[in-house]
Amino acid sequence: MAISPFCKKSARSTFSCSGFGHGPIFLLNMTSTIPNPLALIAELTHRCPLHCVYCSNPLELQSRTNELTTEVWSRVFKEAAEAGVLQADFTGGEPLARPDIVELVRAARSAGLYVNLITSGLPLDEAKLAALGEAGLDHIQLSFQGAREETANEISGTKSQAQKLRVLEWLRQHRIAVTLNFVIHRRNMDQLEEMVALAESSCATRIEFANVQYYGWAFANRENLLPTRVQLDQSLTLIKREQERLQGRIRVEYVVPDYYAKYPKPCMGGWGRKLMLITPSGDALPCHAAQVIPGLAFENVKDRSLREIWEHSAAFQKFRGEAWMQEPCKTCDRRELDFGGCRCQAMLLAGDAAATDPVCSLSPLRAKVDAILAGLNAAPPAQLFVKPAWLYRPNPA
Amino acid sequence: MTPELHSFPRLAPGCRLNEKNQQPRTLLMPERALRLNGPSLEIVERCDGQHTVQQIIVDLQKIYSKAEPHKVEQDILGYLTLLQKERALDFQL
Numbered sequence: 031m032a033i034s035p036f037c038k039k040s041a042r043s044t045f046s047c048s049g050f051g052h053g054p055i056f057l058l059n060m061t062s063t064i065p066n067p068l069a070l071i072a073e074l075t076h077r078c079p080l081h082c083v084y085c086s087n088p089l090e091l092q093s094r095t096n097e098l099t100t101e102v103w104s105r106v107f108k109e110a111a112e113a114g115v116l117q118a119d120f121t122g123g124e125p126l127a128r129p130d131i132v133e134l135v136r137a138a139r140s141a142g143l144y145v146n147l148i149t150s151g152l153p154l155d156e157a158k159l160a161a162l163g164e165a166g167l168d169h170i171q172l173s174f175q176g177a178r179e180e181t182a183n184e185i186s187g188t189k190s191q192a193q194k195l196r197v198l199e200w201l202r203q204h205r206i207a208v209t210l211n212f213v214i215h216r217r218n219m220d221q222l223e224e225m226v227a228l229a230e231s232s233c234a235t236r237i238e239f240a241n242v243q244y245y246g247w248a249f250a251n252r253e254n255l256l257p258t259r260v261q262l263d264q265s266l267t268l269i270k271r272e273q274e275r276l277q278g279r280i281r282v283e284y285v286v287p288d289y290y291a292k293y294p295k296p297c298m299g300g301w302g303r304k305l306m307l308i309t310p311s312g313d314a315l316p317c318h319a320a321q322v323i324p325g326l327a328f329e330n331v332k333d334r335s336l337r338e339i340w341e342h343s344a345a346f347q348k349f350r351g352e353a354w355m356q357e358p359c360k361t362c363d364r365r366e367l368d369f370g371g372c373r374c375q376a377m378l379l380a381g382d383a384a385a386t387d388p389v390c391s392l393s394p395l396r397a398k399v400d401a402i403l404a405g406l407n408a409a410p411p412a413q414l415f416v417k418p419a420w421l422y423r424p425n426p427a
Numbered sequence: 428m429t430p431e432l433h434s435f436p437r438l439a440p441g442c443r444l445n446e447k448n449q450q451p452r453t454l455l456m457p458e459r460a461l462r463l464n465g466p467s468l469e470i471v472e473r474c475d476g477q478h479t480v481q482q483i484i485v486d487l488q489k490i491y492s493k494a495e496p497h498k499v500e501q502d503i504l505g506y507l508t509l510l511q512k513e514r515a516l517d518f519q520l
Contacts, residue, residue, distance in 0.1 A: 068460065116445070116453060116460045142446065144455040169441040169457045207441025209457055235440055235514055236457055278428065281514035283458075 066114025067340055068299075070143070071121060071307040071318075072103065074134065078124040079152045081187030081422040082175065084213055084248035084255055086318050087123065091426040096311040100130045102332060104137035106308060109336035111142040115306075121148040123310070132161045139166030146171060148211070151197035152190055159200050169207045171238070172197060177224035181217060187422045202233040209236035214265070215255040216414065222268050229280055237280055239269065241287035245319040245374055247423045254418035259407050262290055289399055293364060294371025294387035301349035301373060306340060314339045316346050319374035323383045349373050354384050358392045430480050430507045434518040437476035442515045444471060456515050466491065470506055474516060480507065 076091040098106075107118060118138045125131060126149055138145045147162065148171040172194060175182040179191040201208045210229045214222070222239065229237045244252045257265070273282045288295050298305045298317050307315040313328040314336070320326060326345045340346060348354065352365060359370040370376075371387020379388040380395050388395040406414070430436065438444075442456045444463075452468050454461040463471055469490060473483045484503050488496045510516045 116455060117458075142449055144443075144445075144460075146457065168443065168455070171457075205440065207439075207457065209441075233440075278511050278514070 067110070067306045067336075068115060068304045069117045069119060069306075070107075070110045070115045070336075071119045071305060072106075072125075072134075072138075073121055073123065073307060073309050074103070074125045074128050074131075075123040075310050076426050077127040078122055078150070078423075078425055079127075079188060080124065080150050080175075080190065081424065082213075082247070083185055083187075083251045083420045083422060084215065084242045085423040086243070086246050086248065087423065088246055088319070088321050089250070090321075091123075091424070092310045093427045095427075097128075098308075098310065098312045098331070100133055100137075102312065103134055104141075106331050106336060107138040107141040107143060109331075110306075113337040113340060115143060117144040117146060119146045119148055124150055124153065126150075126153040126158070132158070132165050135162055135167050136165040139168075144168045149173065150186075150190060151194045152188075154193075154197055154200075156200045156204075159197070159206065160204055163204050163206050167206065169209065170201065171209045171211045172201075173211045173213070174225070174228070175213070176218040177212075177221040177228055181221065184417065184420075185217065187420075198232045198234075205233075208232070208234050209238055210234045211238045211240065213240050213242055214257075215242045216257045216261065217255070219257050219261045219265055222265055226272050226276075226282075230276075235280060236283065238283040238285070239265075240283075240285040243285075243288065245322070245378065247421065249378060250421050251418075254420065256289065256402070256406055257287060258414065259290070259403070262287065288372075288375075288387075288389045289403060291389060292391045294368050294375070294390045296368045297372035297375070297387075300369040302340070302346040303350070303369075306336070306346075314343065314345075316349070317372070317374055319378075320345065322374050323377050349384070356384055356386065358394075359386045362392065428508070428511075429504055430511065430518055431520065432481040432484075433479050434520050435476050435479055436474040436483075436507060436510075436516045436518050438471075438474055439515055439517050454515065456513065459513065461513075461515075466502075467506065470503060471510075474507075474510075476519060480504070480518075 075094070075097055076087055077094060110118065120134065125147060128134065135145050145167050146169045147167055151172050174194060175185040182191045183189055210232070212225050226237065242248050242255050248255060269282060269284045276282060302316045307318055308331055309315060312330040312332050314331060315321070315328055326348060328345050329339045329343045355365065355370055359365050371390055373383045375389065376385040376387050377383040379398060386393040389399050390396065442454065445453045445455055452463045454463055454471055466487060469487055470483060473486065484500050487503060488499050491499055507516065
Protein backbone atom coordinates (compact mmCIF):
# COMPACT_ATOMS: atom_id res chain seq x y z
CA MET A 31 0.00 0.00 0.00
CA ALA A 32 2.85 2.16 0.12
CA ILE A 33 2.12 4.21 2.83
CA SER A 34 5.02 5.38 4.39
CA PRO A 35 7.31 6.70 1.93
CA PHE A 36 9.62 6.16 4.71
CA CYS A 37 7.73 7.46 7.62
CA LYS A 38 9.70 4.68 9.20
CA LYS A 39 12.92 6.11 8.04
CA SER A 40 12.88 8.95 10.41
CA ALA A 41 9.94 8.49 12.70
CA ARG A 42 11.75 5.54 14.14
CA SER A 43 14.42 7.68 15.69
CA THR A 44 12.51 7.77 18.94
CA PHE A 45 12.78 4.04 19.12
CA SER A 46 16.21 4.43 20.63
CA CYS A 47 14.39 5.73 23.67
CA SER A 48 17.40 7.07 25.45
CA GLY A 49 14.84 8.08 28.00
CA PHE A 50 12.40 10.91 27.74
CA GLY A 51 15.09 13.50 28.19
CA HIS A 52 14.23 13.65 31.86
CA GLY A 53 16.50 15.28 34.39
CA PRO A 54 18.12 13.43 37.26
CA ILE A 55 15.81 10.76 38.54
CA PHE A 56 16.70 8.96 41.69
CA LEU A 57 14.76 5.82 41.08
CA LEU A 58 13.74 5.72 37.47
CA ASN A 59 16.39 4.27 35.28
CA MET A 60 14.35 3.90 32.16
CA THR A 61 16.25 2.83 29.12
CA SER A 62 19.44 2.05 27.38
CA THR A 63 20.46 1.60 23.78
CA ILE A 64 19.94 -1.91 22.51
CA PRO A 65 22.38 -3.45 20.06
CA ASN A 66 19.79 -5.82 18.57
CA PRO A 67 17.47 -5.11 15.70
CA LEU A 68 14.35 -3.58 17.27
CA ALA A 69 11.85 -3.67 14.46
CA LEU A 70 11.21 -5.95 11.56
CA ILE A 71 9.56 -4.37 8.55
CA ALA A 72 7.76 -7.22 6.83
CA GLU A 73 6.90 -6.30 3.26
CA LEU A 74 4.44 -9.13 2.85
CA THR A 75 3.58 -8.41 -0.77
CA HIS A 76 3.96 -5.77 -3.44
CA ARG A 77 0.40 -6.30 -4.63
CA CYS A 78 -1.79 -3.32 -3.85
CA PRO A 79 -5.13 -1.94 -5.02
CA LEU A 80 -3.74 1.60 -4.72
CA HIS A 81 -1.39 3.23 -7.18
CA CYS A 82 0.10 5.97 -5.02
CA VAL A 83 2.44 8.30 -6.81
CA TYR A 84 4.86 8.36 -3.87
CA CYS A 85 4.99 4.64 -3.16
CA SER A 86 8.17 3.63 -1.36
CA ASN A 87 8.33 0.28 -3.11
CA PRO A 88 11.06 -0.15 -5.70
CA LEU A 89 10.22 0.55 -9.33
CA GLU A 90 10.67 -3.15 -10.03
CA LEU A 91 7.82 -4.85 -8.16
CA GLN A 92 7.73 -8.51 -7.15
CA SER A 93 4.89 -10.72 -8.38
CA ARG A 94 2.82 -13.04 -6.23
CA THR A 95 4.70 -16.16 -7.37
CA ASN A 96 7.87 -14.91 -5.67
CA GLU A 97 6.26 -14.25 -2.28
CA LEU A 98 7.38 -16.09 0.85
CA THR A 99 5.07 -18.77 2.21
CA THR A 100 3.20 -18.60 5.52
CA GLU A 101 5.68 -21.12 6.97
CA VAL A 102 8.76 -19.10 6.09
CA TRP A 103 7.29 -15.88 7.47
CA SER A 104 6.32 -17.68 10.69
CA ARG A 105 9.88 -18.90 11.12
CA VAL A 106 11.20 -15.40 10.39
CA PHE A 107 9.01 -13.94 13.17
CA LYS A 108 10.35 -16.47 15.67
CA GLU A 109 13.92 -15.76 14.64
CA ALA A 110 13.28 -12.05 14.86
CA ALA A 111 11.94 -12.28 18.41
CA GLU A 112 14.91 -14.43 19.39
CA ALA A 113 17.27 -11.84 17.91
CA GLY A 114 15.72 -9.16 20.13
CA VAL A 115 13.20 -7.61 17.73
CA LEU A 116 10.27 -6.05 19.62
CA GLN A 117 7.91 -5.04 16.85
CA ALA A 118 6.82 -6.32 13.48
CA ASP A 119 5.45 -3.84 10.97
CA PHE A 120 3.32 -5.57 8.38
CA THR A 121 3.42 -3.58 5.22
CA GLY A 122 3.55 -3.99 1.46
CA GLY A 123 2.12 -3.28 -0.97
CA GLU A 124 -1.14 -3.93 0.79
CA PRO A 125 -0.56 -6.61 3.44
CA LEU A 126 -4.27 -7.49 3.44
CA ALA A 127 -3.78 -8.78 -0.11
CA ARG A 128 -2.26 -11.86 1.54
CA PRO A 129 -5.02 -14.44 2.10
CA ASP A 130 -3.07 -15.75 5.13
CA ILE A 131 -2.88 -12.35 6.86
CA VAL A 132 -4.75 -13.48 10.00
CA GLU A 133 -2.45 -16.46 10.32
CA LEU A 134 0.60 -14.23 9.91
CA VAL A 135 -0.61 -11.84 12.62
CA ARG A 136 -1.16 -14.78 14.95
CA ALA A 137 2.29 -16.19 14.17
CA ALA A 138 4.05 -12.89 14.85
CA ARG A 139 2.13 -12.22 18.03
CA SER A 140 2.70 -15.71 19.43
CA ALA A 141 6.40 -15.34 18.60
CA GLY A 142 6.30 -12.48 21.12
CA LEU A 143 6.23 -9.48 18.78
CA TYR A 144 4.11 -6.34 18.89
CA VAL A 145 2.18 -6.46 15.63
CA ASN A 146 1.47 -3.32 13.65
CA LEU A 147 -0.47 -3.44 10.39
CA ILE A 148 0.15 -0.65 7.90
CA THR A 149 -2.77 -0.68 5.52
CA SER A 150 -4.95 1.22 3.08
CA GLY A 151 -7.96 -0.54 4.62
CA LEU A 152 -9.28 -1.42 1.18
CA PRO A 153 -9.51 -5.22 1.15
CA LEU A 154 -11.06 -5.27 4.61
CA ASP A 155 -14.47 -6.06 6.02
CA GLU A 156 -15.70 -6.07 9.57
CA ALA A 157 -15.35 -9.83 10.03
CA LYS A 158 -11.74 -9.78 8.83
CA LEU A 159 -10.95 -6.91 11.18
CA ALA A 160 -12.46 -8.79 14.12
CA ALA A 161 -10.40 -11.86 13.19
CA LEU A 162 -7.22 -9.76 13.06
CA GLY A 163 -7.96 -8.38 16.51
CA GLU A 164 -8.64 -11.84 17.86
CA ALA A 165 -5.33 -13.05 16.37
CA GLY A 166 -3.49 -10.46 18.47
CA LEU A 167 -3.09 -7.44 16.23
CA ASP A 168 -1.81 -4.60 18.42
CA HIS A 169 -2.23 -1.56 16.23
CA ILE A 170 -3.25 -0.38 12.80
CA GLN A 171 -1.80 2.45 10.78
CA LEU A 172 -4.54 3.44 8.38
CA SER A 173 -3.30 5.46 5.44
CA PHE A 174 -5.17 8.41 4.00
CA GLN A 175 -4.09 10.06 0.77
CA GLY A 176 -5.89 13.27 1.58
CA ALA A 177 -8.69 14.72 3.68
CA ARG A 178 -10.78 15.30 0.55
CA GLU A 179 -11.99 12.52 -1.64
CA GLU A 180 -10.95 14.25 -4.84
CA THR A 181 -7.33 14.56 -3.71
CA ALA A 182 -7.22 11.03 -2.32
CA ASN A 183 -8.51 9.64 -5.61
CA GLU A 184 -5.97 11.59 -7.62
CA ILE A 185 -3.01 10.50 -5.49
CA SER A 186 -3.97 6.85 -5.10
CA GLY A 187 -5.34 6.42 -8.61
CA THR A 188 -8.38 4.72 -7.13
CA LYS A 189 -11.53 5.40 -5.11
CA SER A 190 -10.97 4.56 -1.49
CA GLN A 191 -12.09 7.33 0.86
CA ALA A 192 -15.57 5.98 1.71
CA GLN A 193 -14.15 2.56 2.58
CA LYS A 194 -11.50 4.14 4.84
CA LEU A 195 -14.20 5.99 6.76
CA ARG A 196 -16.09 2.69 7.20
CA VAL A 197 -12.91 1.05 8.51
CA LEU A 198 -12.48 3.86 11.04
CA GLU A 199 -15.95 3.14 12.39
CA TRP A 200 -15.25 -0.61 12.68
CA LEU A 201 -12.00 0.16 14.50
CA ARG A 202 -13.95 2.13 17.06
CA GLN A 203 -16.47 -0.66 17.53
CA HIS A 204 -13.80 -3.35 17.86
CA ARG A 205 -11.55 -1.20 20.05
CA ILE A 206 -8.50 -1.61 17.90
CA ALA A 207 -5.83 1.05 18.31
CA VAL A 208 -5.26 3.19 15.27
CA THR A 209 -2.92 5.83 13.94
CA LEU A 210 -4.02 7.85 10.94
CA ASN A 211 -1.20 8.19 8.47
CA PHE A 212 -1.16 11.09 6.11
CA VAL A 213 1.64 11.25 3.62
CA ILE A 214 1.90 14.93 2.82
CA HIS A 215 3.19 16.85 -0.18
CA ARG A 216 2.38 19.86 -2.33
CA ARG A 217 -1.00 18.55 -3.50
CA ASN A 218 -2.48 17.94 -0.03
CA MET A 219 -0.44 20.05 2.36
CA ASP A 220 -3.16 22.70 2.49
CA GLN A 221 -5.55 20.14 4.02
CA LEU A 222 -3.79 19.56 7.33
CA GLU A 223 -6.56 21.15 9.37
CA GLU A 224 -9.15 18.91 7.74
CA MET A 225 -6.91 15.91 8.37
CA VAL A 226 -6.71 16.76 12.06
CA ALA A 227 -10.49 17.16 12.16
CA LEU A 228 -10.91 13.74 10.57
CA ALA A 229 -8.69 12.22 13.26
CA GLU A 230 -10.56 14.02 16.03
CA SER A 231 -13.87 12.66 14.77
CA SER A 232 -12.44 9.13 14.95
CA CYS A 233 -11.03 6.93 17.72
CA ALA A 234 -7.43 7.52 16.62
CA THR A 235 -4.90 8.19 19.36
CA ARG A 236 -2.16 9.21 16.95
CA ILE A 237 -1.75 11.11 13.70
CA GLU A 238 1.34 10.77 11.62
CA PHE A 239 2.06 13.50 9.11
CA ALA A 240 4.89 12.15 7.03
CA ASN A 241 6.34 14.33 4.35
CA VAL A 242 7.12 12.36 1.22
CA GLN A 243 10.68 11.12 1.13
CA TYR A 244 12.09 10.90 -2.35
CA TYR A 245 12.84 7.31 -3.26
CA GLY A 246 11.18 4.82 -5.57
CA TRP A 247 8.01 6.16 -7.18
CA ALA A 248 8.24 9.38 -5.20
CA PHE A 249 11.63 10.12 -6.73
CA ALA A 250 10.12 9.65 -10.17
CA ASN A 251 7.28 12.09 -9.27
CA ARG A 252 9.39 14.45 -7.17
CA GLU A 253 8.93 17.51 -9.32
CA ASN A 254 5.17 17.42 -8.67
CA LEU A 255 5.29 16.42 -5.00
CA LEU A 256 7.82 18.76 -3.39
CA PRO A 257 6.04 21.33 -1.22
CA THR A 258 6.78 25.02 -1.48
CA ARG A 259 8.62 26.91 1.26
CA VAL A 260 5.44 28.79 2.10
CA GLN A 261 3.46 25.56 2.50
CA LEU A 262 6.18 24.10 4.66
CA ASP A 263 6.31 27.09 6.99
CA GLN A 264 2.54 27.14 7.35
CA SER A 265 2.46 23.42 8.09
CA LEU A 266 5.09 23.73 10.81
CA THR A 267 3.11 26.45 12.57
CA LEU A 268 -0.06 24.41 12.37
CA ILE A 269 1.57 21.21 13.60
CA LYS A 270 3.09 22.92 16.61
CA ARG A 271 -0.25 24.47 17.53
CA GLU A 272 -2.12 21.16 17.14
CA GLN A 273 0.48 19.22 19.10
CA GLU A 274 -0.10 21.52 22.04
CA ARG A 275 -3.87 21.58 21.70
CA LEU A 276 -4.21 17.80 21.42
CA GLN A 277 -1.68 16.84 24.07
CA GLY A 278 -2.80 13.84 26.10
CA ARG A 279 -5.56 13.07 23.57
CA ILE A 280 -3.95 12.59 20.18
CA ARG A 281 -0.25 12.40 19.61
CA VAL A 282 0.77 14.28 16.48
CA GLU A 283 3.91 12.99 14.80
CA TYR A 284 5.62 14.90 12.05
CA VAL A 285 8.24 13.65 9.64
CA VAL A 286 10.13 16.59 8.12
CA PRO A 287 10.77 16.98 4.40
CA ASP A 288 14.49 16.53 4.48
CA TYR A 289 15.20 18.50 1.29
CA TYR A 290 14.33 21.57 3.38
CA ALA A 291 16.23 20.45 6.46
CA LYS A 292 19.59 21.73 7.64
CA TYR A 293 20.82 18.29 8.62
CA PRO A 294 19.88 14.88 7.23
CA LYS A 295 17.62 12.38 8.96
CA PRO A 296 19.23 9.56 10.95
CA CYS A 297 17.93 7.19 8.31
CA MET A 298 16.53 3.97 9.79
CA GLY A 299 18.19 5.03 13.04
CA GLY A 300 21.51 4.24 11.36
CA TRP A 301 22.34 1.55 8.81
CA GLY A 302 22.03 -1.91 10.37
CA ARG A 303 21.52 -0.49 13.84
CA LYS A 304 17.81 -0.91 14.57
CA LEU A 305 15.74 -2.04 11.63
CA MET A 306 15.61 -4.83 9.18
CA LEU A 307 13.34 -4.99 6.16
CA ILE A 308 12.32 -8.24 4.50
CA THR A 309 11.06 -7.96 0.92
CA PRO A 310 8.12 -10.05 -0.35
CA SER A 311 10.58 -12.59 -1.77
CA GLY A 312 12.67 -12.77 1.42
CA ASP A 313 15.65 -10.53 0.78
CA ALA A 314 16.88 -8.84 3.95
CA LEU A 315 17.52 -5.12 3.45
CA PRO A 316 18.95 -2.52 5.83
CA CYS A 317 16.64 0.09 4.26
CA HIS A 318 13.57 0.26 2.00
CA ALA A 319 15.49 1.68 -0.91
CA ALA A 320 18.76 -0.24 -0.49
CA GLN A 321 18.33 -1.93 -3.84
CA VAL A 322 19.25 1.33 -5.58
CA ILE A 323 22.82 0.92 -4.32
CA PRO A 324 24.84 -1.03 -6.89
CA GLY A 325 27.13 -3.80 -5.72
CA LEU A 326 25.22 -4.67 -2.54
CA ALA A 327 24.37 -8.35 -2.33
CA PHE A 328 21.33 -9.11 -0.20
CA GLU A 329 20.92 -12.39 1.62
CA ASN A 330 17.61 -14.20 1.73
CA VAL A 331 15.79 -15.48 4.80
CA LYS A 332 15.18 -18.75 2.97
CA ASP A 333 18.93 -19.43 3.07
CA ARG A 334 20.11 -18.06 6.41
CA SER A 335 18.78 -17.21 9.85
CA LEU A 336 17.79 -13.66 10.60
CA ARG A 337 20.42 -13.26 13.27
CA GLU A 338 23.18 -14.51 10.98
CA ILE A 339 22.08 -12.08 8.30
CA TRP A 340 21.88 -9.21 10.81
CA GLU A 341 25.33 -9.90 12.17
CA HIS A 342 27.26 -11.07 9.15
CA SER A 343 25.60 -10.09 5.89
CA ALA A 344 27.93 -7.91 3.82
CA ALA A 345 25.05 -5.57 2.97
CA PHE A 346 24.36 -4.87 6.66
CA GLN A 347 28.08 -4.51 7.43
CA LYS A 348 28.70 -2.15 4.53
CA PHE A 349 27.68 1.12 6.22
CA ARG A 350 27.77 0.14 9.88
CA GLY A 351 29.97 2.18 12.15
CA GLU A 352 32.10 5.00 10.72
CA ALA A 353 34.89 3.41 8.71
CA TRP A 354 33.06 3.99 5.42
CA MET A 355 32.55 7.71 6.02
CA GLN A 356 34.07 10.44 3.89
CA GLU A 357 34.60 14.08 4.77
CA PRO A 358 32.79 16.09 6.02
CA CYS A 359 31.05 13.23 7.92
CA LYS A 360 34.25 11.55 9.00
CA THR A 361 35.23 14.29 11.44
CA CYS A 362 31.78 15.82 12.01
CA ASP A 363 30.43 16.20 15.53
CA ARG A 364 27.02 15.11 14.32
CA ARG A 365 28.11 11.78 12.85
CA GLU A 366 26.71 9.83 15.81
CA LEU A 367 23.42 11.74 15.60
CA ASP A 368 22.55 11.26 11.95
CA PHE A 369 25.12 8.70 10.76
CA GLY A 370 25.77 10.76 7.64
CA GLY A 371 22.11 10.69 6.63
CA CYS A 372 20.60 8.31 4.13
CA ARG A 373 22.83 6.06 2.02
CA CYS A 374 20.17 5.59 -0.63
CA GLN A 375 19.63 9.33 -0.94
CA ALA A 376 23.39 9.80 -1.26
CA MET A 377 23.29 7.27 -4.10
CA LEU A 378 20.33 8.94 -5.80
CA LEU A 379 21.59 12.53 -5.50
CA ALA A 380 25.37 12.21 -5.37
CA GLY A 381 25.84 9.00 -7.33
CA ASP A 382 27.91 7.67 -4.43
CA ALA A 383 26.34 5.71 -1.56
CA ALA A 384 29.24 6.58 0.78
CA ALA A 385 28.95 10.34 0.24
CA THR A 386 27.48 12.70 2.83
CA ASP A 387 23.73 12.84 2.28
CA PRO A 388 23.44 15.84 -0.09
CA VAL A 389 20.52 17.31 1.87
CA CYS A 390 23.03 18.10 4.66
CA SER A 391 23.97 21.78 4.68
CA LEU A 392 27.58 20.65 5.20
CA SER A 393 27.60 18.51 2.06
CA PRO A 394 29.65 19.88 -0.86
CA LEU A 395 26.65 18.91 -3.04
CA ARG A 396 23.98 20.77 -1.05
CA ALA A 397 23.85 23.37 -3.84
CA LYS A 398 22.25 20.74 -6.03
CA VAL A 399 19.33 20.36 -3.59
CA ASP A 400 19.11 24.14 -3.13
CA ALA A 401 18.85 24.58 -6.90
CA ILE A 402 15.88 22.17 -7.01
CA LEU A 403 14.15 24.12 -4.23
CA ALA A 404 14.99 27.52 -5.72
CA GLY A 405 13.53 26.53 -9.08
CA LEU A 406 10.37 25.30 -7.40
CA ASN A 407 9.87 28.31 -5.15
CA ALA A 408 10.44 30.77 -7.98
CA ALA A 409 7.83 29.13 -10.22
CA PRO A 410 4.45 30.85 -10.61
CA PRO A 411 1.79 29.20 -8.40
CA ALA A 412 -0.51 28.74 -11.39
CA GLN A 413 2.05 26.35 -12.74
CA LEU A 414 2.64 24.52 -9.45
CA PHE A 415 -0.95 23.76 -8.55
CA VAL A 416 -2.38 22.25 -11.69
CA LYS A 417 -2.94 18.52 -11.78
CA PRO A 418 0.25 17.00 -13.19
CA ALA A 419 0.74 13.98 -15.39
CA TRP A 420 1.51 11.48 -12.62
CA LEU A 421 3.51 8.33 -12.97
CA TYR A 422 1.28 5.83 -11.17
CA ARG A 423 2.57 2.69 -9.50
CA PRO A 424 1.10 -0.45 -11.11
CA ASN A 425 -0.33 -3.46 -9.29
CA PRO A 426 1.94 -6.45 -9.97
CA ALA A 427 0.46 -9.82 -10.93
CA MET B 428 -0.51 19.03 33.20
CA THR B 429 -0.05 17.02 36.37
CA PRO B 430 -2.18 13.90 36.74
CA GLU B 431 -5.15 14.13 39.08
CA LEU B 432 -4.41 12.13 42.27
CA HIS B 433 -7.83 10.49 42.28
CA SER B 434 -7.81 9.49 38.62
CA PHE B 435 -7.21 5.93 37.45
CA PRO B 436 -4.40 5.73 34.87
CA ARG B 437 -4.45 2.91 32.40
CA LEU B 438 -2.48 2.04 29.30
CA ALA B 439 -3.82 3.73 26.19
CA PRO B 440 -5.02 1.75 23.16
CA GLY B 441 -2.11 0.14 21.34
CA CYS B 442 0.11 0.18 24.43
CA ARG B 443 0.94 -2.92 26.45
CA LEU B 444 3.65 -4.59 28.47
CA ASN B 445 5.45 -7.49 26.87
CA GLU B 446 4.86 -10.90 28.47
CA LYS B 447 6.18 -11.70 31.94
CA ASN B 448 8.56 -14.32 30.55
CA GLN B 449 10.11 -11.79 28.16
CA GLN B 450 13.11 -10.01 29.63
CA PRO B 451 13.74 -7.20 29.98
CA ARG B 452 10.20 -6.03 30.61
CA THR B 453 9.23 -3.45 28.02
CA LEU B 454 6.35 -1.09 27.42
CA LEU B 455 5.35 -1.52 23.80
CA MET B 456 3.72 1.43 22.04
CA PRO B 457 3.03 2.30 18.41
CA GLU B 458 6.45 2.73 16.81
CA ARG B 459 8.08 2.98 20.21
CA ALA B 460 9.27 0.89 23.07
CA LEU B 461 10.47 1.67 26.53
CA ARG B 462 12.60 -0.61 28.64
CA LEU B 463 11.31 -0.75 32.18
CA ASN B 464 13.11 -1.77 35.31
CA GLY B 465 12.57 -1.52 39.04
CA PRO B 466 10.36 1.44 39.85
CA SER B 467 9.29 2.24 36.28
CA LEU B 468 7.94 -1.31 35.95
CA GLU B 469 6.25 -1.06 39.35
CA ILE B 470 4.48 2.08 38.15
CA VAL B 471 3.44 0.84 34.72
CA GLU B 472 2.16 -2.47 36.11
CA ARG B 473 -0.21 -0.45 38.28
CA CYS B 474 -1.53 1.60 35.37
CA ASP B 475 -4.36 -0.90 34.93
CA GLY B 476 -7.43 1.26 35.53
CA GLN B 477 -7.73 -0.26 39.02
CA HIS B 478 -5.26 1.92 40.94
CA THR B 479 -5.54 5.66 41.48
CA VAL B 480 -2.45 7.82 41.10
CA GLN B 481 -2.56 8.24 44.89
CA GLN B 482 -2.56 4.47 45.43
CA ILE B 483 0.41 4.04 43.13
CA ILE B 484 2.30 6.65 45.12
CA VAL B 485 1.49 4.99 48.45
CA ASP B 486 2.48 1.57 47.11
CA LEU B 487 5.83 2.78 45.85
CA GLN B 488 6.56 4.75 48.99
CA LYS B 489 6.23 1.45 50.84
CA ILE B 490 8.36 -0.50 48.39
CA TYR B 491 11.03 2.22 48.31
CA SER B 492 10.79 3.10 51.97
CA LYS B 493 14.41 4.22 52.15
CA ALA B 494 13.75 7.02 49.66
CA GLU B 495 12.28 10.32 50.75
CA PRO B 496 8.46 10.01 50.32
CA HIS B 497 8.03 13.46 48.79
CA LYS B 498 10.72 12.74 46.20
CA VAL B 499 9.07 9.43 45.31
CA GLU B 500 5.77 11.24 44.79
CA GLN B 501 7.35 13.91 42.60
CA ASP B 502 9.12 11.32 40.47
CA ILE B 503 5.98 9.28 39.96
CA LEU B 504 3.97 12.34 38.95
CA GLY B 505 6.75 13.36 36.59
CA TYR B 506 6.91 9.90 35.08
CA LEU B 507 3.13 9.66 34.58
CA THR B 508 3.16 13.07 32.92
CA LEU B 509 5.85 11.92 30.53
CA LEU B 510 3.96 8.75 29.71
CA GLN B 511 0.89 10.85 29.07
CA LYS B 512 2.84 13.04 26.66
CA GLU B 513 3.88 9.87 24.86
CA ARG B 514 0.15 9.14 24.63
CA ALA B 515 0.72 5.90 26.56
CA LEU B 516 -1.89 6.58 29.27
CA ASP B 517 -5.53 7.43 29.68
CA PHE B 518 -6.73 8.86 32.99
CA GLN B 519 -10.24 8.03 34.15
CA LEU B 520 -12.01 9.82 36.93
